[in-house]
Amino acid sequence: MELYRAILKRRSIRAFQQRRISAKALRHMVNAARLAPSAANLQPLEFLVVTAQTLSDQVFKQLKWAGYLAPKGTPKPGTEPVAYIIILVNKKKVSSAMLKRDEKAILFSFKVDRRDIGAAAENIMLFAQSRGIASCWLGAINKVGIRKIFGIPRHLEVDSVIALGYPKMVSKAAKFSGYVQYYLDSKGTLHVPKRPLNDVLHINKI
Ligand SMILES: Cc1cc2nc3c(=O)[nH]c(=O)nc-3n(C[C@H](O)[C@H](O)[C@H](O)COP(=O)(O)O)c2cc1C
Known part of the structure; x- marks a missing residue:
């Protein structure tokens, strides 16, 4: 799909076919996120791909869908997302140790710039759209619950979740x-x- 068309067509989708997404397509999504612009090129983001049914079922319970439609916006049984990409911020990686030389002008930016997350998330969703795969980016999530499911260590901050699947709406x-x-x-x-x-x-x- 041509890029501008993918941009125009992408909408948040909250009902999905139960058809699997290929591992290759999911890898491409994360690769697209990896190559997104990053403030000071710090690249603090990491991506946890979830495809296993038992884990997906647990992740689903941590998500709040479509506030304006509640409860109608929540995917009905049999239309849940088939995969998730959980966006993590690695707080350990963001330090002056990543600079070859001390550059005072850059040192000020040694904190995570949240704009990195938007750029990465949009790359994921637009690549998905280009392959006919729909998405919904969720910020209303139970971060503690998600941390527990995967035993995510403290230096990785759970930011948000992108739900994925072929659209059924x-x-x-x-x-x-x-x-x-x-x-x-x-x-x-x-x-x-x-x-x-x-x-x-x-x-x-x-
Ligand atoms: C940062 C962010 C967080 C969002 N969080 C949620 C969410 O928790 N649940 C949900 O159903 N949709 C969520 N959305 C999707 C928005 O509701 C959606 O983007 C908006 O209604 C516009 O619709 P569109 O994506 O189809 O253009 C989020 C979108 C963004 C950008």
Whole structure:
């Protein structure tokens, strides 16, 4: 799928076919995340791919879906995600030890820049979209619960989860009429209001 089309088509999906995603596609997703831009090139992110059914079942219980639709936005039994990528921030790796020379100008940035996470997550979701694989990025998660499932050590911060699977529902960008809440129509299609281009685009002046 052409990149611009993938960008236009990607919507958060919350009902999935129970068809497996290939290991190769999942590796490509993490590779796409690995190569995302990173502030000061610190690359603090790591990615835990979950495909095993028993683990997926446990991860599913740690997620909160679609606040505006609750409880209707939660995947129904038999439409749960088939894989997850858990985004971890390695706090140990981010230190001046990673610099060849002391560079005062750069030292100030030895903290994780959360913008790295957005760039990596979007790379994952757009690559997935290009292969027909749908996603939902979840920040409303039980981080303690996820840490316990995998025994994740303290130096790895659990940030968020990307749920994945081939889509079993339709979601479309909708005309914005002053409200941001997404809504389901009678056919179960999700409509996601997006601010119009002319509202957000400024050229040479505000
Ligand atoms: C940082 C972040 C956290 C999100 N957390 C959740 C979440 O916990 N649960 C959920 O169902 N959707 C979550 N979403 C998905 C948003 O609801 C969704 O992106 C938004 O409604 C726009 O829809 P779209 O992705 O289809 O364009 C999150 C999105 C972002 C960017």
